[in-house]
Amino acid sequence: xxxxxxxxxxxxxxxxxxxxxxxxxxxxxxxxxxxxxxxxxxxxxxxxxxxxxxxxxxxxxxxxxxxxxxxxxxxxxxxxxxxxxxxxxxxxxxxxxxxxxxxxxxxxxxxxxxxxxxxxxxxxxxxxxxxxxxxxxxxxxxxxxxxxxxxxxxxxxxxxxxxxxxxxxxxxxxxxxxxxxxxxxxxxxxxxxxxxxxxxxxxxxxxxxxxxxxxxxxxxxxxxxxxxxxxxxxxxxxxxxxxxxxxxxxxxxxxxxxxxxxxxxxxxxxxxxxxxxxxxxxxxxxxxxxxxxxxxxxxxxxxxxxxxxxxxx
Numbered sequence: 001x002x003x004x005x006x007x008x009x010x011x012x013x014x015x016x017x018x019x020x021x022x023x024x025x026x027x028x029x030x031x032x033x034x035x036x037x038x039x040x041x042x043x044x045x046x047x048x049x050x051x052x053x054x055x056x057x058x059x060x061x062x063x064x065x066x067x068x069x070x071x072x073x074x075x076x077x078x079x080x081x082x083x084x085x086x087x088x089x090x091x092x093x094x095x096x097x098x099x100x101x102x103x104x105x106x107x108x109x110x111x112x113x114x115x116x117x118x119x120x121x122x123x124x125x126x127x128x129x130x131x132x133x134x135x136x137x138x139x140x141x142x143x144x145x146x147x148x149x150x151x152x153x154x155x156x157x158x159x160x161x162x163x164x165x166x167x168x169x170x171x172x173x174x175x176x177x178x179x180x181x182x183x184x185x186x187x188x189x190x191x192x193x194x195x196x197x198x199x200x201x202x203x204x205x206x207x208x209x210x211x212x213x214x215x216x217x218x219x220x221x222x223x224x225x226x227x228x229x230x231x232x233x234x235x236x237x238x239x240x241x242x243x244x245x246x247x248x249x250x251x252x253x254x255x256x257x258x259x260x261x262x263x264x265x266x267x268x269x270x271x272x273x274x275x276x277x278x279x280x281x282x283x284x285x286x287x288x289x290x291x292x293x294x295x296x297x298x299x300x301x302x303x304x305x306x307x308x309x310x311x312x313x
């Protein structure tokens with residue numbers, strides 16, 4: 001059987017959105033070629049010798065996916081192109097935005113990519129477990145079972161893993177959590193398993209809401225986590241002790257003016273998906289809305305920030 005390899009060269013900021021688009025369009029899996037990660041491996045100190053050359057340009061990431069070269073291919077390619085335009089229209093930097101399609105011969109694309117995903121302990125307690133692997137958790141571990149072939153994120157990207165580590169300290173037993181832009185639902189599931197009493201997970205994208213619901217049910221968290229379509233806070237009543245928002249800088253900035261009305265006294269916003277070049281804008285927007293950045297985590301050009309009301313510890 002013949003397959004179409006679809007490649008899109010883009011920025012770090014756009015990787016999650018492009019990967020999600022490929023998944024929505026029916027890709028069995030997504031391959032991300034990130035030269036910055038190659039350099040991390042080269043300089044990790046794990047190798048006595050490697051002949052992999054250091055990457056000079058780390059600003060561009062290639063996202064690849066594979067689709068059957070059948071009668072539906074042209075329709076899928078058109079849908080992908082429209083989706084890429086929509087991502088750029090939302091203010092996400094997709095440059096250099098180079099789109100390429102090539103034909104490749106039959107391989108087991110539906111399963112061969114799974115060799116790149118393994119059980120990973122991303123924090124002191126939180127463990128990400130692919131659905132096809134077996135894992136025996138330790139008594140204090142919180143295990144999130146996810147299928148990267150269906151999800152919008154596996155929890156191992158820095159924007160998500162920083163959130164998960166921070167949530168181990170921020171989530172308190174019995175609290176209410178709002179997860180704005182839930183994607184795969186990974187943060188909402190983590191909040192439930194870390195002790196939250198009520199979690200409201202929302203996303204602007206209907207497909208994301210469906211995928212999140214599937215993952216929530218697979219993790220036995222449906223009695224704690226509810227889902228809904230929502231443009232940021234628009235469909236969320238009440239207040240929460242913790243708001244999580246793994247989005248992009250523009251959307252984090254847009255939700256800040258409405259944060260006070262949705263955050264309990266002493267509560268916090270955990271915002272992520274903030275690229276280094278936009279971090280100062282988010283700090284300034286938080287200050288303008290009466291908040292401050294209490295903690296700022298950074299990993300691989302990304303920031304995750306714990307944002308609190310001015311005057312509250």
